[in-house]
Amino acid sequence: MERRAADSLAAWRGAVGGTVAATHAVLRDGYGLSGHVAGGTHHAFFDRGEGFCVFSDIAVAANVALRDYGPASGVARPVERVLIVDLDVHQVASCAQCVGSGAVAALNSRGFGRRGTATQCCSRTSGA
Numbered sequence: 001m002e003r004r005a006a007d008s009l010a011a012w013r014g015a016v017g018g019t020v021a022a023t024h025a026v027l028r029d030g031y032g033l034s035g036h037v038a039g040g041t042h043h044a045f046f047d048r049g050e051g052f053c054v055f056s057d058i059a060v061a062a063n064v065a066l067r068d069y070g071p072a073s074g075v076a077r078p079v080e081r082v083l084i085v086d087l088d089v090h091q092v093a094s095c096a097q098c099v100g101s102g103a104v105a106a107l108n109s110r111g112f113g114r115r116g117t118a119t120q121c122c123s124r125t126s127g128a
Helices: 002-027 057-069 093-099
Strands: 082-086 104-108 119-122
Antiparallel strands (some): 104 119
């Protein structure tokens, strides 16, 4: 059982790494578009997994973008804000908690319906 848990953890870490690599492909390498099919695990909170997600790769990638390409990084076109578009029908609180408040806006699918609105939620925390 211990080996299976270690393999699962490695797979989850790899999924997060793939999302971060896709972020770097756009921001560092200049690709206009990038994606990662194993990503999208955005339900996890800073201190716990949730909704079948061990880590929140979306929040990690947002933190990396703000840390590595933000105004303090010295890049020519710094990332000042990140938009997370969440098409699931649930709260975006997990991404908000993992990223903080100020530099990231999150919009979930309820924002497209008559009852929903866009939700301001996030900015980077001290670590990514």
